[in-house]
Amino acid sequence: MIILRRTARFCQRHGPSRRGFYNLGRIENWQDRSAMKQTAGEAAGTEGKETSTVKRILLLLQCLVDYPGESAQALAQRLNLPRSSVHRLLATLRDNDYAGHEAGGFGPGLEIYRMAAKLGGHMPYRRLAEPYLRALSERFHETSLLTLLERRHLKMFHAASGSPDDPMRYNIGLNVLEPLVWGATARVILAHLSAEEIQAAIDASGPSPVQGLTPDATEINAALARIRRDGHAVTYSHRTPNTVGVGAPFFDAEGQVLGSLGFLIPTFRWEQSDAEGIIGALREAAGALSAQLGYRKA
Template identity: 30%
Template sequence: MAQAVEQAEDGTSVVARVVALLRAFAEGGESLSIKDLAGQLALAPSTVHRLLDQLVAAGLVERTPGRRYRVSGEFSRIGALAARKAGVLRLARPVIQEVARETDETCMLGMLLPQTLTMMFVDKAASARPLPYAVRMHRARSLLWGATGLCLLAWLGPSAVERVLRRGEPSPLDGRSPPDGAALADRLARIRRRGYALTRGEQTREAVGMAAPVFGASRQIVGDLCLTLPQSRFSAADEERFARLLTQRAAALSRMNGYQPAPPARG
């Protein structure tokens, strides 16, 4: 009886179909329709609709306007947690610890969640000097506010930046509106020129954030190496020293992760 429940009419397990649906979302665009999924997976639209209803109820998929669907923040969070056992997360642990020792400040690894265009902190190495504020781990955060999000956004393409800006996510501290497109583009260009992001009091009051990009084998940004500390412990001399250390260690982590710079263009 139990086995019969687990099998679809064509013998394919329900679990296999759910996995196929989730894979389609992970590898597809920002959102998909029932028609898109039915055609891609060779399933009846009614079957896709039923499975999507179950995934929505489980909090792994959410409905969007226009009768479309996309993965939820919870799906991305679970994926990032599972990835702790492999890839850049495993490689990053000693790097994070080394930066925390050398700066005597808290160092973290931020990871881009590409499906939702958000980020989260997935690992942290504390220093001997405690933080006077809490850092929420494994929670999706906006890319529009704070050094860690802006660093990721600076190395994403224009279409991704436009999508993030179109959401209009307000400041998490005072609710102010995000900058307009021109102001944001100028800010991101400055981040790219100097190779790191620096913010004060954007995600947490009286906190300084610094972040340098980490890239993968595809030459796409996958995360960033971050420092957070109270403004009372931060000086101009610290910025130069911390920025040099962060960018060097982030570049080393990128190389360990398979990143190779693009060859120079031939004239």
Template identity: 30%
Template sequence: MKNEPVYRIQSVDHALHLATVLAQEGPLRLSEAAERLGVARSTAHRLLAMLVYRDFAEQDEDRRYVAGPVLRAAQAPEPQADLRRVALPRLRALTERLDETSNLVVVVGDRARFVASVECDRVLRVGEREGRVLPAHLASGARAVLATLAEAEIRALYDTPDSPVADVDRLLRELRRIRRQRFALNDQQTEAGVSAIGAAVPGDVRAGVSVALPTARYRRDRLPEWAAEVTATAERIGADLAGR
């Protein structure tokens, strides 16, 4: 688990956020960058200009910003812009119904990447997770995605000398249960005081939806309601993607 630095430098955080978006989602226009960060266009322009100067970004012929040589050398881009665009309206609706923070995660290998978050308006709430990377076998939305994979693939991922999973057979049993009930629960496994319920998006995308809330508000008697809402949202996103 990674904790946010006590003295976070906002400009650095914004620049790294933009670099992550370019690496994971592909081209980005200036107006889109400003909207993603919630800053003025002039601020976004200065951040992107610095990324270009340091070769983390460059502009294409349409004046869109794309991953630069540094990012391309580190990892090939994994465009997720369409998935995020389709999912965001569904996440906003989920947050409005449950009044808790909702997330979209994509599973890449044994990692869960948060590609979209919609915060609720409560004073005590789980903050947005966009750009964060967590272990897939712990994050609720990613656990639900792992439950859709063949057991041989799970063993190939986790039955290794340096595996973060001590007992792969136990993980497989947990994934079978998640597959039967169609949702996964993360009860403070990635962050103390935070609980989350996740479900896999149907189709050929390895993506999941989750709703995260302070553990102080978690109630077991409401779990079926939350699970039904998250599962329905994941299914709607899958249907929207199939319709495109």
């Protein structure tokens, strides 16, 4: 009826053609365009609603992972949504095993755990860390390092490095297993392992690469206690002559240490540097990487 009334108004405005007939072609084209606009508007509205629903589900999934055990009311407040809407979304997620309900609260479902387990072994640590390494090297003009833990063998390896423009920089051997006892980037990892693992790593370690020092359990454990207290490590000529190593650890969602971000700095430059600024930036970068991996400090 709307189209008919519009057609009538169209006819009144334009009147008959010179031959006494209305231009039906123009009327039909106008009707087609009007119908197309109406259909496009309806489609856009539907698409907008679908996009909004998908976004809400994704945000709800994020809350289930980050804040497990919360009630529907708490989730509704966190998402600023009506509780009825949250209940509908939760029902959809539960039907597909993406959400679970226990002890009055909601959390991730089995499907989320399945996907996490499948992807966990393929976490792209190097890709995640590279922007931090690049930013650190550009800011301080020093060689930065990503060091990862190989827990089965109680070893570590350098997985990536950031190189400054300075001609005096280090060649880093990547993907070579090395002891956890020597070097700042290794010790910050060792400090967050169990007492049994720490002792096993000390027992398995040989002399320090540069000075040939024999591992001293008392000295090492005292150093590890300081690392846990301070949140970083600084070592002098452990692996490379006339070099200061600096390291800060990063963790996964369960609070398990995964590796460290660090610097190798010539001793003469370290003595003239803003040491507090370097350590602070390194800890901040390691903390940001931990947050990306789901870690939340207690």
